[in-house]
Amino acid sequence: MGLLHGSKGSLSCLAMILMLVFGSTKGDINKDKEMCENQLMGLAGCLPYVSGEAKVPTKECCSELKIVLNKSTVCLCIMIKDYNPSLGFKFNDTLAMRLPDSCxxxxxxxxxxxxxxxxxxxxxxxxxxxxxxxxxHSFTSEETK
Structure with missing residues (x-):
């Protein structure tokens, strides 16, 4: 069973991300990171998708993403930028960036x-x-077909 299966595993992983992301902050981004801390906890259901273990995000993930995006896109930006590979689980930044479209x-x-x-x-x-x-490039390629 993978690290991301089950809500306890997902929440533990997300808690580690948040500690690392919010533990070392600088400048203006401090306020953004503080604002996003609780919102990003809600995205624990998205971890199977952004890790590549699930082909599509769950309804729960998309519902939570909608809440995050309604408050501020910056929170999703922070999650993507500040992922730390040393946490020991997969995080595909390309999938994370596709998350809004997938939802x-x-x-x-x-x-x-x-x-x-x-x-x-x-x-x-x-x-x-x-x-x-x-x-x-993808959009332009589709227009020329």
Whole structure:
């Protein structure tokens, strides 16, 4: 049985993420991280999807994501940016960035570098910039078919 099966395992993993994410903060992002702490706990049901263990997010995951996105997209940006691989479970940032689309919701993750006060072109901003380029390329390719 994987680490992410069952609600206790999911909550434990998410609690570890939150401790690492919120334990070492700097600058303006402190307030954002504090605001998002409880909201991100609600996304524990999304861990099987963002780990690649589930092909689609659960209804619970999408319901919680809707709550998070209604309050602030920055929380999803923080979750994606601050994942730490040393936590010992899989986290596919590409799947995490597809989560809103997979739940039939709109979230402009291209805004994440600005929301997180990241330097354009920096390593931290790269994941969001690459995702935006892939989405634009995919959209453009579909238009030309």
């Amino acid at each position: 039939n919701m709109h979230a402009s993750l291209s805004e994440c570098p600005n929301l997180l006060h990241l330097q354009p072109g920096s390593g931290e901003a790269k994941i969001f910039e690459d995702h935006t380029k892939k989405q634009h």
